[in-house]
Amino acid sequence: MSLELIQSIVGLGLTMSAPVAISSLGEVFGERSGVINLGIDGIMLMSAFVSFHVVFLSGNLLLGYAAGILTGVVLGLLLGLFEIILRFNQVVAGMGLYFLGFGLSDFLYRALYAGKIIFIPKTPTLRIPILSEIPVIGRALFNQYPGVYLMFLLTGVFWLIIYNTRIGLWIRALGENPKACDVAGINVTLYRLASLVVSSAMAGLAGTILCLEITGLFYENLTYGMGFIAIGLAYFGKWDPLRSLSGSLIFGISWSLGISLQDVFIKMGRPEMTYFMVMLPYLAVLLSLLVISRGARPPASLGKPYYRG
């Protein structure tokens, strides 16, 4: 394999990692406070559609990002109403939100665009001067879409918040023992809601990145279940941002590896193997999940609504 091929596999891998990594980061944050967000994939789809629509109408990419994140926030508040305030079963509520996002994004796409493939202007890559000149790694790492830089930045920020700040301590304690937080004067409902909204906003950002940086178009089920991979990666990472990032990188790299191998198989005259290659990243994550998450201990009150007294 030539150096150039490796560079392009790594570069594309990082690009593909970003949406998974960022939504997984959100899931880690939410679950640390004891709230499960199974609606991630639905939020990603909805945000992807909204950002697509906004960019199509306005041509303004920044507006697209803002609309995508806002969609996440709104859906997060909706999910919070059911999961935290009304104390519905969190698995059922999350699945409900997934189907809502899946169905509504597809419905709107068909209603407004008659299901036609329409390309919108994609976000350009950001070349970082000097750093992108570094031999071997420079091209793959520093001539990337904004999502990739955000992925690394946000991982660091979340890690810092979770382990080094007061809010982070509260979030960690909330996931383990909300009663202890309540008697310490911490508003359990408020902070759980806040962390669920942050988690949904991250999913919103992830969906936006997928649409505006990777595909540049929208169609039915754009995510291909990426949101569920992100949930799995929270377990894979044992609820640690750095570990979950490493899982996302495995996903992204095996995805781009699969793409490159598709070409190889097509040249070999075995086009049916391309479907196998599409499966590769999911298989890679599933297998590493099985191995690594064995014995992972989730936050003690994950998924349990809090009742006083």
Added chain:
Amino acid sequence: MERKVIIEMRNIVKKFPGVVAVNHVNLKLYKGEVLAVLGENGAGKTTLMNVLYGLLQPNKGEIYIEGKKVIHRSPLDAIRNGIGMVHQHFTLVEDLTIAENIVLGLREVGFFVNLKKVAKEIEEFADKLGIKINPYAKVWQLSAGEKQKVEILKTLFRNPKVLILDEPTSVLTPQETRELFKAVIALKQRGLSIIFISHKLEEVLHIADRIMVLRHGEVTGELLRDEANPRLLARLMVGKDVFLDIKNPSTTPVSEVVLEVRNLEALGDRGNLALKDVNIRVRAGEILGIAGVSGNGQKELAETLYGIRRPTRGKIFFLNQDITNSNVLERIQLGISYIPAERLKYGTVGDLPLYENVVLTRIYDSKIIKDFPAIPNNLKPIDVRVIEELAKELITRYSVVTPSHKALVKNLSGGNIQRVIVGREIERNPKLLIAEEPTAGLDIAATEFVRRKLIELRNKKCSVILISSDLSEILSISDKIAVMYGGEIVGVFKPGELEIEDIGLMMAGYSKMNKERIEALWA
């Protein structure tokens, strides 16, 4: 002398669906005093304190702090008004360190927490109070007594004016209790006002300046320490004269050995060695009391004997038969009964009606299945009429208070659930009964009932292993007593042979009998 009133609660009413938990209660706390609130479980003590601490909102009534009316919508309001509360059940995050748990309640630490600095402050603060802690230790590694210290430290670190202690001694050894009392008195002398919640008469008489007694949510008496005596307090608390001790004319004839345990070892839930080289011998018609602070291997011992935990070493013999590898059903059929500590979790199925719970541990019994030829026993239909009859009989014989035999068990009170379990296990005519914390959380009447049943069973030549962290219970009805500490049997003796202090030292791990002496006492 006119003393300053620090807290006044006026006419507090708190209703829950179906019950009035606190009914027009008035409470006054003076500066620098220890006020004991005495009452049975369910008398409304904790509810009253939760109202003061902002965890519950009263239906009626007002709270005044230093003469000023306050409304506590959440614990944060109470904390801001200088109230600190140590809850009966620990409110610590097991997975965090001591320092992190204490920081959890602090508002003045800023966005980025400098844990090292705070940890040092905590250590110094603890030092001043004469408490030795490692602020970086994770809470789950601590013993119950240490956790209690962290709870108190956590509360005091916020420098409250009023300290509420809710049943603080329930998990402590006698020594730890004494230490706690010393600390309470020292805090009082520093001007702290303390509310001490308890259902233990001796403790209240020992520590309080004033005593308020609650029964069924109402104040039945308010008296100064010097006006009180045990008999009077018990009457106020229960509403009738009670006998404070059950007399137990112990006989212990030399009879056959029912259970013999040799060199038993087993792992705990965290993979730690929870039982270390345990040897036990129980004879027919004998109550063996296992004393110890909970969490020292008692639970694992009960589970290993009943067959729900596998031993990693050692042998268990039941009537000279090796049952080390028998499963639970085989042990049940041999005549081993078990009353687990967690009534609703392991003792019953809360969402099933009472009559089905009554046969949970006798599904093998041919009496309760309809006879169909040529069908394996497990597939034969259960005769519902028979089990309904069994349940009705049990309800009468064990005075279970329930709307009907079809009521869901989770809707019964703790005492009545325990009556169902005790009845179910005793009606099977076991040869060995393992009773784990059989009276924890029960009111006096139910406690007395359970203890009496254990003695009756003993008198019918059944062996009983009574595991309890209530030392007075062990001392009052056991024929022989073993003390467990750190997964080991550290002492064996008969009631009256040792002073409470010596037993306490063994429970706390400070002393230990030598192997030969223990071996001799088993014989």
